[in-house]
Amino acid sequence: MSDAKKPALTPLDDALATLLAQVQPLADVETLPTTAARGRVLSADLVSPVDVPPADNSAMDGYALRAADVERELPVTQRIPAGSLPQPLAVGEAARIFTGAQVPPGADTVVMQEHTELVEGRVRVTQPVRVGQHVRLRGEDVRAGSVVLPAGTRLDAVALGLAATAGAAELTVARRPRVALFSTGDELVMPGEPLPPGAIYNSNRFTLRALLEGLGCEVIDLGIVPDKLDATRAALREAASKADVIVTSGGVSVGEEDHLKPAVQAEGQLDLWAIAIKPGKPFAYGRVGAAHFIGLPGNPVSSLVTFLVLVRPFLLKLQGAARLAPRGYLIPAGFDWPKPDKRREFLRVRLDEASGLALFGNQSSGVLTSAFWADGLLDNPAGHAFAKGDAVRFVPFSELLA
Ligand SMILES: Nc1nc2c(c(=O)[nH]1)N[C@H]1C(S)=C(S)[C@@H](COP(=O)(O)OP(=O)(O)OC[C@H]3O[C@@H](n4cnc5c(N)ncnc54)[C@H](O)[C@@H]3O)O[C@H]1N2
Ligand code: MOO
């Protein structure tokens, strides 16, 4: 193809806007045990019916007392382990108390046992105290009636813990998106099989499956589809009959062996093709029947990067997630980048505390080791040169692979 005939590449932000405009959150929800909801998106606000903590309680093993009484030697009149109900504390008394135990009515302060002396059942405080010290107040974490997790929360470990602290045994989440996945390429063989001359192992299937499962999707794995137009069309029809979204890898560029574009045009419509990013230029989006079609480039790093920057926010929006964009951070570059690409680049870099971002030597889109080595992606605007020490945008994999 001559330069004159080259289609304009769509900027990434425009491509993302097009994708997000095409997707509405799934209407169907399901209620799951909290233990089974990791990675899913909450579809209604979770309101706590209880205060957390439910009562004032001790942050230390020690003695509960009135701060006004600390100058005196106090008789220890009760023992309060966690989980037991205390008796009211009279003036001039102390209670033996343990971390997490309810502070007795009448006491306003806890003294840790290291700051006391116990002589014949009477306790003497040996250090100055502050009124209210070591008392964790009822409702200081969560107030009854407040929203602990808003609709659209992605349920990670901390969110699940917070749901449980509010007593939620079940959570209502968006149903799993059904995603049909297939890889194209006559050179592909599955791990575990012998590798004939000319062949390579299919890695994208594993990367993409893991990414999809991590985002709460039900993966309909259609395996490897041969580089033939008819086979590609048949695979698209099958995928569209089973899934909300079709994700493919490979066969989306310009060679005669790349059949996805014509197959999608024959079975549905192609809305977007080729974006101004490196790696990942020949990304495709369209529709086949009622299903969304997303064609990722075959090169393993290209399919990974395009998934992370385009498909991930798309699948999160499909589930009603509130936050679609990953957080990026300005970090000093540890290297010069004098010859930027005309496309927006996503460089595989590692975070080095002393020198800033370090670059993996081989940035080829076929080199998956670069992504394994890296801590994240340096998101460099199109045509932007920078020098060592300049602040650049770093998006950690911890943001993208979660
Ligand atoms: N004449 C041009 N050729 C290419 C262009 C171009 O603009 N003009 N773009 C290049 C870019 S950039 C990319 S990215 C690739 C994308 O190609 P396809 O999406 O058509 O993918 P394939 O040709 O099928 O494969 C590319 C590459 O990746 C390997 N591959 C494919 N699938 C897998 C898999 N499941 N696991 C592991 N590796 C896979 C495949 O063997 C090829 O080496 O096109 C350039 N060409
Ligand atoms: O877009 Mo390709 O991914 O540069 O190799």
Ligand SMILES: [Mg+2]
């Ligand atoms: Mg190709």
